Amino acid sequence: MSLAKTYTIRCPKCEQEQKVALYDSIHVAQEPALKTALLENRLNRVECDSCDANFRVDKPVLYHDADRNILIHWMPDTACSRDEIFDTFDEAMDELRAALPEGAEPPRVRLVFSRVELVELIFMMEAGMEERVVEHIKYTLHVQNMNQLPPAQKQLLLNVQDSTADELLFAVRNLETEELEQLLRYPRAAYRGIQKMYRDNPDEFMELFPGPHISAREVLMNEPGADSPITN
Numbered sequence: 557m558s559l560a561k562t563y564t565i566r567c568p569k570c571e572q573e574q575k576v577a578l579y580d581s582i583h584v585a586q587e588p589a590l591k592t593a594l595l596e597n598r599l600n601r602v603e604c605d606s607c608d609a610n611f612r613v614d615k616p617v618l619y620h621d622a623d624r625n626i627l628i629h630w631m632p633d634t635a636c637s638r639d640e641i642f643d644t645f646d647e648a649m650d651e652l653r654a655a656l657p658e659g660a661e662p663p664r665v666r667l668v669f670s671r672v673e674l675v676e677l678i679f680m681m682e683a684g685m686e687e688r689v690v691e692h693i694k695y696t697l698h699v700q701n702m703n704q705l706p707p708a709q710k711q712l713l714l715n716v717q718d719s720t721a722d723e724l725l726f727a728v729r730n731l732e733t734e735e736l737e738q739l740l741r742y743p744r745a746a747y748r749g750i751q752k753m754y755r756d757n758p759d760e761f762m763e764l765f766p767g768p769h770i771s772a773r774e775v776l777m778n779e780p781g782a783d784s785p786i787t788n
């Protein structure tokens with residue numbers, strides 16, 4: 557069951573405090589309308605009682621799709637540090653393992669830090685694409701275009717819906733302005749080639765992207781010699 561709780565939130569515009577119901581977890585197999593709300597950026601949105609502000613409250617949300625056995629933790633890194641997030645995530649994983657019935661197939665569990673990452677990942681998983689292959693492609697695109705695509709400032713997002721049988725479409729998102737600036741096309745045949753490498757020999761990919769947050773940007777920015785600490 558999806559869970560909402562009451563939170564006291566301060567309006568960012570007029571600073572009025574109000575009590576609002578916000579979702580802690582959404583179970584989209586039972587309540588597909590909540591998935592639509594998430595995709596349309598309406599989930600956990602608040603309309604201020606005393607002014608005209610309409611804003612999204614970014615708080616941890618657990619996305620669960622029981623039909624596909626997918627579990628994604630959305631833990632915004634605006635409020636707390638990455639270390640705190642990983643600790644909270646590990647605790648949630650322990651609870652999950654303890655709660656699983658014996659012999660049950662454990663879900664694919666992922667961690668994301670932003671709504672755009674969450675939406676990208678949902679479409680990717682639903683299309684049956686390998687996240688580590690997609691991130692491997694992003695990694696290469698960043699490395700080959702360091703001047704145009706510095707990972708500290710630009711984020712590549714796979715647009716599954718607008719990709720074709722021949723080409724994958726990646727949007728370049730400016731992390732400062734949050735605007736989509738550009739589209740990159742990548743041959744799907746090359747994706748299949750890397751996917752074959754991954755299936756034949758997953759170790760290299762697992763080592764580069766151990767998870768639970770599978771991200772080319774994160775890998776690049778934590779590499780020795782990266783010029784700035786990770787920001788998002």
Ligand SMILES: [Zn+2]
Binds near residue numbers: 570
């Ligand atoms: Zn207000």
